[in-house]
Amino acid sequence: MTRAAPPPRRSRRPAWAGRNYSLLTASAFVTNLGSNGALIAAAFAVLEAGGDGGDVGLVAASRTLPLVLFLLIGGAVADRLPRHRVMVAANALNCASQAVFAALVLTGEATLWQMMLLTALGGTGQAFFSPAAEGMLLSSVRGEQAGRAFAVFRMAMQGAAVGGAALGGAMVAALGPGWVLAADAAAFAVAGAMRALLDVSRVAPRAPGGGMLADLREGWREFVGRPWLWGVVVQFSVANAVVAAADAVYGPLVARDHLGGAGPWGVALGFFGAGTVAGALLMTRWQPRRLLLAGTLCVFPLALPSAALAVPVPVGALCAVMFLTGVMLEVFGVSWMTALHQEIPEDKLSRVSAYDWFGSVAMVPLATALAGPAETAFGRTPALWGCAAVIVVVTAAVLCVPDVRNLRRRGKPVTSGGTGAPAGPETTRTPAEGIG
Numbered sequence: 001m002t003r004a005a006p007p008p009r010r011s012r013r014p015a016w017a018g019r020n021y022s023l024l025t026a027s028a029f030v031t032n033l034g035s036n037g038a039l040i041a042a043a044f045a046v047l048e049a050g051g052d053g054g055d056v057g058l059v060a061a062s063r064t065l066p067l068v069l070f071l072l073i074g075g076a077v078a079d080r081l082p083r084h085r086v087m088v089a090a091n092a093l094n095c096a097s098q099a100v101f102a103a104l105v106l107t108g109e110a111t112l113w114q115m116m117l118l119t120a121l122g123g124t125g126q127a128f129f130s131p132a133a134e135g136m137l138l139s140s141v142r143g144e145q146a147g148r149a150f151a152v153f154r155m156a157m158q159g160a161a162v163g164g165a166a167l168g169g170a171m172v173a174a175l176g177p178g179w180v181l182a183a184d185a186a187a188f189a190v191a192g193a194m195r196a197l198l199d200v201s202r203v204a205p206r207a208p209g210g211g212m213l214a215d216l217r218e219g220w221r222e223f224v225g226r227p228w229l230w231g232v233v234v235q236f237s238v239a240n241a242v243v244a245a246a247d248a249v250y251g252p253l254v255a256r257d258h259l260g261g262a263g264p265w266g267v268a269l270g271f272f273g274a275g276t277v278a279g280a281l282l283m284t285r286w287q288p289r290r291l292l293l294a295g296t297l298c299v300f301p302l303a304l305p306s307a308a309l310a311v312p313v314p315v316g317a318l319c320a321v322m323f324l325t326g327v328m329l330e331v332f333g334v335s336w337m338t339a340l341h342q343e344i345p346e347d348k349l350s351r352v353s354a355y356d357w358f359g360s361v362a363m364v365p366l367a368t369a370l371a372g373p374a375e376t377a378f379g380r381t382p383a384l385w386g387c388a389a390v391i392v393v394v395t396a397a398v399l400c401v402p403d404v405r406n407l408r409r410r411g412k413p414v415t416s417g418g419t420g421a422p423a424g425p426e427t428t429r430t431p432a433e434g435i436g
Contacts, residue, residue: 020140020198024133025153027191031091032160034187037168038098041180044172045105046115055112062116063123064365068358070127075354076215078132079347084198087136090129091192097121098185106178130357135350136198138341147287147409150337154330155280162273169266219351222344228292228403229343229352232336233359235398239302240360241367242387246306249371250384254309264315271319272305275326282327283334292404295335298328299395303388310384342410 046056078086101118104110141149171180224230247269255265288294301324308321344352374383398404 018140020136021149021153023194023198024137024140025156027194028133028153029156029160030187030194031191032157033164033167034184036161036164037171037180038184040165040168041172041177041184042101042115042119045101045110045177045181046112048105048177049110049112049115051112058112059115059119061365062119063126064361066120066123067127068362068365070124071131071354071358071361072216072219072351073212074128075131075219075351076212077128078135078350078354079219080215082200083132083136083350084195084200086132087129087195088192090125090132091188091195093125094122094129095185095188095192097125098181098188102178102181102185105176105181131350131354134353138337138344138349138353139346141341146341147334147338148284150341151280151283151334154333154337155277155284158273158276158280158330162270162277165273166270215351219348219355222348222352223355226343226403227401228339228407229356231398231401231404232292232296233356235299235394237359237363238394239299239391241363242306242390243302244364245367245371245374246309246384246387248368250306250309250375250380250387253380254312258312259315259318268315268318268322272322272326275323276330277326278323279327279330280334283331286331287409288335289409290405290407291335291339291409292407293399295332296395296399296404298331300392301325301328302395303391306384306387306391310381310388338409339407343407
């Protein structure tokens with residue numbers, strides 16, 4: 001008598017959480033946990049080496065400059081080569097640079113130029129990694145549950161950011177910055193090994209292009225051919241710049257003068273991080289039909305922290321404002337990723353992501369550099385009200401773009417070579433080949 005075959009084991013993962021998606025989420029959690037602690041450690045490493053606030057700023061700028069310079073090239077490379085290989089190579093560069101940084105700090109031999117150089121290498125790795133990673137993630141999910149998948153991914157990222165900052169600060173206090181930098185190097189090694197396991201067998205081979213410049217031009221045409229895309233990127237190019245000026249320059253000064261110092265400011269930033277986790281959790285349940293309309297309306301509260309600092313409000317009220325802002329910003333973030341997933345052809349995802357990243361960070365160094373002179377010229381309170389007003393104006397302006405108001409959620413992304421016009425609810429397209 002033959003025995004009946006046992007029933008197939010049911011996967012504990014939801015249908016949309018395929019192997020690649022799970023690897024990408026887990027590896028992103030690991031690197032975000034390490035990197036957020038390393039940001040704190042790098043600043044204290046500079047100070048322990050005898051540097052001052054200006055030197056800390058130089059090291060931070062050393063990361064941003066190559067990030068801006070190489071992002072577009074990184075996007076073109078990621079759409080030309082297998083994305084997981086670009087990601088692993090970038091992780092290897094980050095691992096090596098952080099390991100050397102850690103060794104110099106632990107031996108007490110770190111100098112300012114060495115820290116700037118190693119941080120610049122880390123920024124270069126990030127410039128190649130980010131477009132490849134976003135393209136890989138966007139192509140790893142499919143169907144109507146894409147928004148939920150992106151929400152869970154972002155919840156993991158934001159949770160790691162909050163936990164990494166808290167753990168990193170505690171480790172710096174207990175062990176010193178060198179060991180935190182070493183832990184970040186180890187995190188990059190672990191995440192790189194995980195990303196090497198990504199399955200790209202189902203990715204359609206990419207047709208040979210006409211060279212790097214031709215790839216960049218093709219990505220530019222894809223970018224400018226979609227008013228909703230470049231409109232939102234321009235909006236956030238300005239909004240991110242003034243938010244960076246308010247948070248990095250004015251926020252600590254207001255905290256010092258009115259809120260009781262760095263401790264309350266750190267608590268307020270922690271509430272913002274908690275808000276982003278809560279916002280991502282909300283988006284696992286809520287799927288707004290008009291993606292960008294809902295997301296853009298939720299950008300208006302981004303002006304509230306600058307306004308709260310301008311008053312300034314008590315610490316409790318500031319924490320509430322920061323939490324609400326984090327929630328609303330995640331509504332936009334998930335909606336934005338979902339729009340890119342359904343509208344951008346798979347073979348152009350990394351180049352479009354590179355233009356998105358470029359717009360998001362290009363004006364940040366200029367804004368932070370001008371924050372001090374603006375405070376001298378106008379005063380801190382008017383400068384903060386100006387930051388809030390700029391966010392409201394650019395957000396209202398992007399709502400004038402019809403495609404931002406009318407782009408609707410669909411269950412199927414575009415195929416390779418899709419047109420630049422956003423698809424309405426009646427448009428039918430074949431889904432791109434996923435790799436999840």
